[in-house]
Amino acid sequence: MKTLAFRGTVTEITSSDIPQISIATIVSEDREITIKLDVHEKLKVFDEGDLVEVVFSSEKPDYVYGRDFVGRGIIFALRKGRNAGFQVSIGGLQVNVLCSEELMERHAIEPMEEIYVKIARSRYN
DSSP, rough: OOOOEEEEEEEEEEEESSSSSEEEEEEEETOOOEEEEEEEETTTTOOOOOOOEEEESSSSOOOOOTTTEEEEEOOOOOOOOGGGGEEEEHHHHHHHOOOHHHHHHHHHHOTTTTTEEEEEOOOOO
């Protein structure tokens, strides 16, 4: 996988049916990528409306302990067509990424690949 990095806005945080888990939606600045992810209340590093930096990488990204979220997960599903994108499981927490097939090809996103997911509140908030 080639690193996929972008800035986006946390547009929504809703409660889920699972205790202590919320579902966050992040939309990239160019609106080409939308992420819906499970967030445990003890791991939440952002609030609704925050500008965040998101990184998907096969290498562990630089991060600030206690301020940024970094998780290691597995890409377990790729989708093509109208609802193109991929899904990552980080210890059971799901990251659902909606994006174009072309973006997935450009970044060499493959199923069963182990990757890191970083989400950090932007320094420009």
